[in-house]
Every structure is written in C-alpha cells, then in structure tokens.
Amino acid sequence: MIFTDSVPVSGVRRTADGYLVAEAFVARTGIQDYLGSEIDPNNEHGLRDVPIVKVYRPESSVFHKDAMNSYAYRPMTNDHPGGDGVNSQNWKDVAVGNTGGEVIRDGQRVKVPLVLMDATAISDFEAGKRQLSMGYGAEIIFQDGVTPEGDPYHVSLGPMKMNHLSLVHSARAGEEFRIGDSKPNTPTGGHDMADALRKLLVDGISIDVTEQGAQAIEKLNTKLADAATATKTLTDAHATAIALKDGELAKKDDEITKLKAAVISDADIDKRVTARADLLTKAKTIADADYTGKTDAEIRKAVVIAKLGDAAVTGKADAYIDARFEILVEDAAKNPANDPFRQHMIHQDSAAGGDDSEKARLKMISDMQTAHLPKA
Structure with a gap:
C-alpha cells in the first residue's frame, strides 16, 4: 500500500555543480491518524465510518532490515507522480534527484541524505517550495492493539518500503511525519492520508478535523443547503398552486352564488x-x-x-x-x-x-x- 509522509529538511547546501544536497528524516515510529474511509473504503473491516482510525507504525515496521534498505537511493520527484509512484517506466520523466545510501536510525526516526539535481526543482525549492513528502508502501494489519506506551490503535503497519521522496509546496499533514498526500487505489496501489487537523464550526460548535474531513463536512453542508433551497422552492411552488386553486374555487363559488341569485321561484x-x-x-x-x-x-x-x-x-x-x-x-x-x-x-x-x-x-x-x- 502506497503512503506519503511529510518530512523535515536540514543541512541544506549547494554543491560546486549546482546540485542541492540536504539531510531529511523520512520515517518514525508511533501512531498516525487516518480517515476510516481511507483505511477501509469498502468497509470490509467495519472501519469505513470511523472518523479517525489510529494507525500504528512499530519499530518492526520502520526499522525492519528491508525497510531500512528501501530508504536508500530512492528517486526524488517534484510533486508526487500519482498512480503507483515511481518505476522504471516513468523514472526518466519524473525523477529530479535521489536519496543517498547512508541510512541512519536516529532514536525513533530514520535520517537519509538527499540530492536535488534538476535546476527547476532546485529553483522551486529556493523560491519557497521546501517541504518533502515521502511515498512508501506497507501492509495494513487490521487488528486492534495498544502500543508499549499504552496508546490504543485500530490497525498497524508491516515493514515499510520507500518508493520515492517528493518536493511539495505544502505537505498536507503540516506537522512532522504526519501521513498524507497520495490517493487510495487498491490495497497495494495507494492511499489518501489524513490531512492536518483544522478548526471547523459545525452547528455552532468548534471542532478539530482533518482537511479531508472538513471538505466532507462542507460538502454535506452544501448539499443540506441545496436540499433546503430545493425544499423551499417546492414549498413555495406548492403554496402558489394552492393559492391559485383557492382563487379558482372562490371564483366558482361566486359564480354559483350569482347563478343561485339569478334563479327565480x-x-x-x-x-x-x-x-x-x-x-x-x-x-x-x-x-x-x-x-x-x-x-x-x-x-x-x-x-x-x-x-x-x-x-x-x-x-x-x-x-x-x-x-x-x-x-x-x-x-x-x-x-x-x-x-x-x-x-x-x-x-x-x-x-x-x-x-x-x-x-x-x-x-x-x-x-x-x-x-x-x-x-x-
């Protein structure tokens, strides 16, 4: 399953060749928030209607040998390529650099070097496009549990496998390592992650929701407003029709009264x-x-x-x-x-x-x- 994750950048510098090199933390352990519709879109596991699904990335997921190897020499892209990420078919078209081979565990995080080699991507970075979002795959294990720290979760991830690292204007998560940015396709094809929480006023109550949750709520509110407008239109039309009928009946009654008056004994x-x-x-x-x-x-x-x-x-x-x-x-x-x-x-x-x-x-x-x- 393809994920994306925003990552911080440090140690940025330019080489004599004009390349841009830096170091970035690309993964960490812990719990990330998903929308239920993202994790279980077909409701096969009863999570589709759960507002927030807690997804746990244990050490066995982040620091697995295969996961650590996957963080090295991964292509970098200017924005996510979409679909199934980067492969041999589209690498030449989308790659603007790559990660280095020195993969280091730093506490509960993984740090790798990177290099941007494309002049346009470097110009975009220097113009303010400075966030990075990692695309990676992982198996979802649908089983409730509790972390060693005592935090409950709905599902956990198997060993991670990095696919690419993208330069983006703004990673949706907004805060370090929050998953977010790709679109769900199939269990092995991609996943649209929960956005950064933002405040939304719902029926006079301020709540914190993800960007996608806010969009869903706003869409529903729009539909409700449209439905209310349509209902009012129908009600007004009905009232107008009733008024016309009442007018016709009154006219008929008046004619009957006149006819009765015209009848003589x-x-x-x-x-x-x-x-x-x-x-x-x-x-x-x-x-x-x-x-x-x-x-x-x-x-x-x-x-x-x-x-x-x-x-x-x-x-x-x-x-x-x-x-x-x-x-x-x-x-x-x-x-x-x-x-x-x-x-x-x-x-x-x-x-x-x-x-x-x-x-x-x-x-x-x-x-x-x-x-x-x-x-x-």
Whole structure:
C-alpha cells in the first residue's frame, strides 16, 4: 500500500555543480491518524465510518532490515507522480534527484541524505517550495492493539518500503511525519492520508478535523443547503398552486352564488307575469300597439311618445318618462271611453244594427255603463 509522509529538511547546501544536497528524516515510529474511509473504503473491516482510525507504525515496521534498505537511493520527484509512484517506466520523466545510501536510525526516526539535481526543482525549492513528502508502501494489519506506551490503535503497519521522496509546496499533514498526500487505489496501489487537523464550526460548535474531513463536512453542508433551497422552492411552488386553486374555487363559488341569485321561484315568476300583463293592459288602454319584445321601460316610453310625441321624452330621464306614463294611466282610468277595448266593442255593436231602434238600444247600454261616472 502506497503512503506519503511529510518530512523535515536540514543541512541544506549547494554543491560546486549546482546540485542541492540536504539531510531529511523520512520515517518514525508511533501512531498516525487516518480517515476510516481511507483505511477501509469498502468497509470490509467495519472501519469505513470511523472518523479517525489510529494507525500504528512499530519499530518492526520502520526499522525492519528491508525497510531500512528501501530508504536508500530512492528517486526524488517534484510533486508526487500519482498512480503507483515511481518505476522504471516513468523514472526518466519524473525523477529530479535521489536519496543517498547512508541510512541512519536516529532514536525513533530514520535520517537519509538527499540530492536535488534538476535546476527547476532546485529553483522551486529556493523560491519557497521546501517541504518533502515521502511515498512508501506497507501492509495494513487490521487488528486492534495498544502500543508499549499504552496508546490504543485500530490497525498497524508491516515493514515499510520507500518508493520515492517528493518536493511539495505544502505537505498536507503540516506537522512532522504526519501521513498524507497520495490517493487510495487498491490495497497495494495507494492511499489518501489524513490531512492536518483544522478548526471547523459545525452547528455552532468548534471542532478539530482533518482537511479531508472538513471538505466532507462542507460538502454535506452544501448539499443540506441545496436540499433546503430545493425544499423551499417546492414549498413555495406548492403554496402558489394552492393559492391559485383557492382563487379558482372562490371564483366558482361566486359564480354559483350569482347563478343561485339569478334563479327565480315560481312565486316570483307569477309576480313577474302578473306585473307584465298589468303593464301591457295599461299600455294598450292608452295606446294600442304591438309591444312584443320590448322591455318595461321601452313600453312606457313608446306609450308616452304615442300619446304626447317625441318631444315629451327627448332628453328626459327614465324616472320622468315613468312618471308621465303613470299620469296617462290615471287619465285613462278617469275616462273609460278612451279604453280601446270598450271602443272596439261599441264599434262592433253599432256596426251590427242598422236602424234607429238599434242605435237607441246601444246608447242605453252605454249610458248604463257610464252612469256611475261623474258628469263632466
């Protein structure tokens, strides 16, 4: 499994050939922090959802004979090459120097010499790109345990095997020897290490998390915010739709109310028929004509015009015309002789008789019919 580890540099100097040489601590024993998703991405060992997995590098891992031999004559790169690290296929393209052969154990750390030979890499170093990150492989042993110092851990590493040493702007770990910088592929292909802890405010609480943990939390927060926005959008759209439906229902209710108001009862119909018949009778009493299709107001106006002429209604309001009509009705009631029906009957009766006796009979009938009226 390929790991990376930030390392400090000391004793930096330039050679007569322009190379840059230095010494660096490349490994140490102890516990490093990983993300559970990095150590056990498929959750085969139940660690994927563990926020921080403690990984123990014992002396048998760091100072194993094979591990010590692997620290010597390793290629140096300007940034990590990615993938499975450096091999014979890409060495010519990515190598900018190498580590030396004098590998020394210094307490719980390993120190090696190094040389940068590429002019661009040297210029980058002198311009401020001064951190080193080691890429190495190691077997992960999934078994809980406790260090000799009494610190518990989740997994431990087998013998380390250094692959390369990279010049980087900033090793993610930020502090000495913290693992971090490569991407996980397969159990033998690579691993994305936990970043340096940084403070993050979560729901008003300040917590310390790795850079990757912070990114995961921020991504989740973004998704939550997006979900909240989407929910609000849906809620607003739903509220708008409900409001439109309510408006349509209110409009329908108003139409129903109007239709109900427009429906008249049988009693109302009788009243209207009686009133219409009464109006037609009065109109014909004053001016016998065909009033079919006319409104009540049009009938009154036609009667007034027939009796008094157009000048009687020109420029006059409906109330005035109605009043003139009622006066004509009253006048007609005072003079039944003007009743067209009565005149028609008399005319028919007179036409039926041709002699004086018949005329006298008709006159007597007329006198009897008008005897109750006041004399003129």
